[in-house]
Amino acid sequence: MASILYEFLGDHISIERVDLLDQLVEYTINAISNQDEQVRIVECLNSLNTLAKNDTTRGKTAVRARPGKSALSSDNEQLVDNVRSSTLVTDGVGVGLGVGLVKNFAVDAKYQQTLEKIIARVCYPLFECDLERNFKLTTSASGGVNIFHAACELCLTCLSLANRSQIRNIIYDAALVSLQAYVEEQRFSENMKSLQLDSVIPIYTTLEILSQLFEKSTNNEKGQITFCILIDNDWLDAFFLELLNVIEHAEDAVCGLVATILIPKSLKCSDATDKKVLILWERIKQMLSSSKPYVQDDINHSNNCFIVLCAFINYFHPNTNLLDQQDILAAVLSENLFWGIIQNGFSKGDSLTRKRALYLLKRAVELSEGIERLGGDGNEGTLVPLFQWRLQNQAALVKLWSDIILILETLEEIQIHVVMPVMTRLSKVIEATYLTASGWPLLHTSWLVVIFERLFQHATKTISRWGVTQVMSLDLSTCPIFSQVGSKFVLGPVLQALSDYTLYIKTTEKSQSRFSDATEMMLGFFTTCVASLPVDQAKVFLQELLSAFVDLRTKPVPLAFLCQSLARVPSFKAWGNSSMKCLRDLMSSGISTIQPLHRGAIQCFLMDSAINLMDAADISLHQLWTTLAVLNRDECMQRGTILWEKIANWLQVNAFELKLNTKVQSLFEAIQLEVIEYMTISHSDGTPTMSSAKEATKVARMLLLIVDANHRAK
Structure with a gap:
């Protein structure tokens, strides 16, 4: 030069x-x-x-x-x-x-x-202008230094030589305002006048300046003379807090720069590093536990959480002897919120988030080794934490978590010959969820749910079908998945996986049997679930299951098999008036557009389920008749059919237990009132309407079923 x-x-x-x-x-x-x-x-x-x-x-x-x-x-x-x-x-x-x-x-x-x-x-002026536009900036200048880098180096030299705070504050103020302006912009603030600025330094320029500023603020070069820029604690605190605001609202690239470069450098400049690490952890918890209405995209917000966590966990070192670090590390690893976000990362559709979650899991398990005891409050009121570590069980825990990490890592592959040999380790993971002699399982069942969800989402259908069969074959009496995770796993991912049409296709080897292996196992799955639950929980589960059927979007064949599995649940008083409404919604609108043959089969299975699961004491007579009126006469509900006989037999036993209108005292008065109301509505204008036709079907079926039930009683 x-x-x-x-x-x-x-x-x-x-x-x-x-x-x-x-x-x-x-x-x-x-x-x-x-x-x-x-x-x-x-x-x-x-x-x-x-x-x-x-x-x-x-x-x-x-x-x-x-x-x-x-x-x-x-x-x-x-x-x-x-x-x-x-x-x-x-x-x-x-x-x-x-x-x-x-x-x-x-x-x-x-x-x-x-x-x-x-x-x-x-x-x-160089920092705040558009260098590429004003100076036709190229990727490199004479000597390999472009205008910005030269200006930045000059600025840092002047800051190191300045002995007046007013000189340094020119850049410090500008950098702080730039960070604040960026946060406001990301939060969709339309009133930028509150900042009282004519121009603001671009965010990437600010980040580069701060990066070099923090680096120059500590002299780590031994034996060399360097220019040291002194930043007082007030400015360091101000920059640190504003950088925390940036990572909460920034786009991925900016968040990555701040989390992986600027915040670690700012911590090295601080005299209260451990205190600021705790502040950072509290902000991360706030990001994880709260939804931000001003965030442009929830996915971006979730990505920021993983970017920050990956940078945050690198602050700690395995087997550290620093007491402050040990206390902070134990507090972090005992938080269910920390492990919950890792689990949530594996359910994301993008591979980058899953890789970040896998990295966090590896580092967290590595940092846990040597710690005497880890385990926070239980998940959803249970005593079992999402993650626990006991020094006396360290050998078994290291082997267990190595298997879990290997399984999750292998499920990123798509080749069957690569994935299936590793899946043999899943049986050991399932056994780890069983209660031990001490009353504590080695593994919370939510990690089993994470693995099953990854199996369901696998791109290879053979692997996803294998995952479904593994869920169907779980021993729910020993695997406490319902008590620890609740029914949301079955009503969500499992039900969605069972909606896959290819699951019910028979393979060549099973061409002589009635159903595929997965179908045969699925037909008894709901019965197994109910049998493993206490009475109160089983009642709620069956009600939620029917509601999930209404919201399920699937093809006729999977829905027919699901309804058949529900119909096989033994007699259990679970459904009341609200369930009758869900049943009507499913039979009237949910299946109205499918083929008549499938629709008739689904209606028969649903009514078989209702006969087994209706609680007569919690169902009104009007709700029952309205539900029966929805059934199609040509497809399933005719006098003399098996379904008709089942309903008549149920009425013979339970008719007098049905809830009656407050206007009547007996079942026959209630029937008489239904007929009178129909006659009044039907002839009010002298012209039959569509609603009166439905009412006619309801009243006619009511009278005939009551007659047939009364005849059987005699």
């Missing part, structure tokens, strides 16, 4: 150094204003940087051209030698540029004013 000093001053010109620096500043300002070539701007900035850092003993400076080089030419275009290979002569003693430290010169008031001018009129 040629020296701009020779071009500026000529050969053997004596001048006070502060005046030399000041004149070079004016020259650089003019070059920036005129939008000179990129190479010239970079040379001006680097020359300022070199001169500002030079030895500052008072005296006059002469710039001496090297042999064979001429002074500044008349056309002001010829550039000569490199500034760092030049020699400054101070009081007859030659000193190489860029070597000395600030001594007497830095305390000179005029020198400090010049530094302030460099920051305010040279660096700041």
Whole structure:
């Protein structure tokens, strides 16, 4: 890089150094204003940087051209030698540029004013402008340094030499305002006037400045002289808190820069590192547990959580002897919220989030080794934490978590011959959820749910079908999946997996049997679930299952098999008036557009389920008749059919237990009232309507079923 000093001053010109620096500043300002070539701007900035850092003993400076080089030419275009290979002569003693430290010169008031001018009129305008547009910025400049990097280096040099806080505050204030403006923008703030700014430094420029600023604030280079920029604790705290706001609302790229580079560097500058790590953890918990209405995309918000967590967990080191780190680490690893977000990451559709979750799991298990005891509050009121660690069980736990990590890692592959050999370890993982002699299982069943969900979502149908069969074959009496996770696993991922049409296709080997293996196992699955639950929980489960059927979007064949499985549940009083409404919604609108053959089969299975599960004491007579009126006569509900006989038999036993209208005292009065109300509505205008036709079907079926039930009683 040629020296701009020779071009500026000529050969053997004596001048006070502060005046030399000041004149070079004016020259650089003019070059920036005129939008000179990129190479010239970079040379001006680097020359300022070199001169500002030079030895500052008072005296006059002469710039001496090297042999064979001429002074500044008349056309002001010829550039000569490199500034760092030049020699400054101070009081007859030659000193190489860029070597000395600030001594007497830095305390000179005029020198400090010049530094302030460099920051305010040279660096700041370059930071806030569009360099690519104004200077046609390329990826590299002369010597491999572009305008921004040269300006940033010059700014840091001036900050290190400044002995007045007003000078440093120019950049500190601008950086802080830039962070605040970015957060407001991400939060969809329309009123940017509250910041009272004409212009704001772009966020990526600010992050680069802060990154180098934090790096220069600590001198870790042994045996070398470096310029150290002092940032007081108030500014460090202000930057740290604003960076926390940035990671909560930023896009992925900005969040990654802040979480992985800036926050770790800021922690190294701080005297209260452990305290700030706890503050960071509290902010992460806030991000995990609260939904933000101003976040553009929930997916981006979730991604930020994983980016920050991956950077946060790197703060800790395995088997650390630092007591403060041990306490913080134990607090983090005992939080169910921490493990819950990891589990949630594996259910995401994008592979990057799953890889981040897998990295967090590996690091967390690695950090747990050697800890005496881990385990926080239970999940959803249970005593079993999402993650527990006991030193006496460390060998078994290390083997268990190695299997879990390997299974989750292998499920990212799609080849059957790669995945299936590893899946043999799943049986050991299932056994780890069983209660031990101490009353505590080694593994919370929610991790089993994570593995099953990944199996259901696998791109290879053979593997996903195998996962369904593994769920169907679970021993629910020993595997406490309902008590720890609840019914949401069955009503959500399992029910959705059972809605896959390909699950019910018979393979070649099973061509002689009635159903596929998965179908045969599924037909008894709901019965197994009910049998493993207490009475109260089983009642709620059956009600929620019917509601889930209404919301399920699937093809006729899977729905028919699901209804058949529900119909096989033994007699159990679970469904009341609300369930009758769900049943009507499913039979009237949920299956109205499918083929008649499938629709008839589904209606028969649903009514078989209702006969087994209706609680007569919790169902009104009106609700029952309205539900029966929905059934299609040509498809399933005719007098003399098996379904008709089953309903008549149920009425014979339970009719007198049905809830009656407050206007009547007996079942026959209630029937009489239904007929009278129908006759009144039907003949009010003399013209039959669609609603009156449905009412006619309801009343006719009611009368015939009551007659048939009464006949059987006799």
